[in-house]
Amino acid sequence: MERGCTLFVLVVLTVSSLVDGQEGSCQPGTFGDYCSYSCNCGSSCNSATGVCAGACDDGWREGNGSLCQKENVAYGKQVSGSGDYSNSWTAKKAVDGNRDQDVTHGSCYHSYYYPTFWWVDLAAEYRIHSVRIYNRAGYPHRLANCSISVGPDSNSETVCYTFPSNRKDIPDVIDLTCNGIGNFFIIRNPGNAPSQDDTLNICEVEIYVCSKGTFGAYCSEFCHCLNSTCDHATGKCPGDCSPGWMGNTCSTQCTNGTYGPNCLKKCDDRHCNGTSSCPPVYGGCTTGCEKGWARPDCSDCTTGFHGPECIECGHCATNTTCDSTTGECGSGCLEGFTGLQCKESVGNGSSVAGAVVGTLLLLLIAVIIAVVVFRWRGKHSSSVRGHHAVFNQKERQKGDDNVYMNVDVDTFPIYATPNVKAQKQSQGYRHS
Structure with a gap:
């Protein structure tokens, strides 16, 4: 018996925790609301904040005291270019995660044919914003006047960035902003660089996108969009906020006695069984609900009740319940009951009517008898008085x-x- 009680308490506490939207402790490697975020730094992140104690996993950026929510979506993806100068300088070298900028170490791409180009298929459509390119050390001029395009295929020519023409303005590591949406990221050398050198030498291309639910320059801010993700640059949600959050970026938690999606529900409208706290996510009643109201927030009727006041359903057919709005039993009534809501006993109506009619008939008969008796007594009294008067005369x-x-x-x-x-x-x- 003690074991059963312990199990029951554990289940109740677990359900209560989920209902209230609170997490006690996440599994290693996860953090945040409902433990839905991945640390991306092994299991070293804080289960509440997501801050990583060590370096990020391959393909992720920042870490070491900050979040690892900035993903390099180009890492390891399919690539192509205008020929490979050698087997050591192939197009895939630019997305292998090796940032070594010494071309002699076999870590960079070196084009062969002209005009030169290089592209990566991201395998999904992304809203691209933050890009970092590791150029071949000592050869910045080979990126001068090059352009970057983003689009649905490798032939897309929608330019989102153009490199400076002056080599002095091109560092060996370039952080740039490319605002575009597409599956393909393309770098083209138009062949009008200094000395007409249109060769491409790039050692690593990193295209960063914030993980789902984060935004900002370092992907360190959190949005809470309902069934979607926010723009990783602006943080704006395309639709409603998840329960417990409000605002354009859905990053403000519900306050002032509100809860639910966009904080539109009021705690005072719940039907809790006694005084209860009001968690901002689902507003669950920790004390349970009044009769007829359903958990978690006791704002809707439970099965078997209907209407704005959650009135109990009638005697609907076996294994069915009434309409939660009208209370009507769509599948019929149990034997012995009738009416749209199956709340009237069969025969009750005729019995009541018969009783009423019978009572009225009895009253009518009593009135008739009373009238007859009254009139008879009146005539008898008159006859007696007349007889006495004549006799005396x-x-x-x-x-x-x-x-x-x-x-x-x-x-x-x-x-x-x-x-x-x-x-x-x-x-x-x-x-x-």
């Missing part, structure tokens, strides 16, 4: 012999019963 109008006297038709209702005995005596009297 009769008592006053009959004589001692119980014979009704001078009873008017209006005062003697037809339903009153006459004194039978008095009638018989009266009849007998009249017939005698």
Whole structure:
């Protein structure tokens, strides 16, 4: 059990570290955000800053207390020239990494045919900016008036740099700026150098491009472009910044309670489960999310919830969930439920309606019974009062012999019963 708990804690800490965009320690030879940069100086660089303690690897420049992020993209690439003066002075000598400028040591290119040229295929399109050329020592005039072109093929004639015509202005090691975009880098000698010497003697050509994510004269500044890289000269990103960064060069970290791509998300809009820090990269909630909200930043609904408030989905069909916006179950409902969101029980609607109708009918019957009873009681009371009034009137109008006297038709209702005995005596009297 203790082993399982330890493993669980390790996994949680690892996930948390990745979510927050923080790296504890990079593997040797890497450094920076998510350990995504290579040291290019063996394993001697600092895992946080990338500064190299020793020299750079072949094909890289600077080092020894600085970064090694300036790459020579010409190193070891395919080359060609206007003939090789000897097998010791071939075109590939200019990209073999040997900067020895003594031609007798077999480290330089010496052309043979005229007009003379030399080119290197960089194998990919580059935005070229910084170039260093090691000329044959003591022969600067052989580069006078030469031109450099950059383009998509070896015939490109888009000139990005022209060497001075005065040999005194051409040092043995030349650092120059060539602003161009292309796969091919071409040096041409037009044949109008002093003494008409149009031979090419070059010992090494280094074309420097900053590694992905760096820019500046020494490739020591960092940009953080989203799914792309910045211009290695200006540092400008072609699109959005990576999460946690903002600005034209995407080199400013999010501040003031913001996070995410271009720092457009607000920490206060998250639905963390309690108080949490807000890392600038993904804004992950270290305390977890409220119910219905998904990690890392608790700003979107987790599976099974929908809408702006992340309400729980209804009873969608097995192994499916509702639309995260509308909450509708596109694949249907589980048995026993209905409706677009599958939140209504089958029969619930008719049962409620039946109950309502039944209640109304009972109320109606009760009202009818009450009315009938009320009217019956009213009629009965009137009949009793009328009967008592007539009976009292009769008592006053009959004589001692119980014979009704001078009873008017209006005062003697037809339903009153006459004194039978008095009638018989009266009849007998009249017939005698």
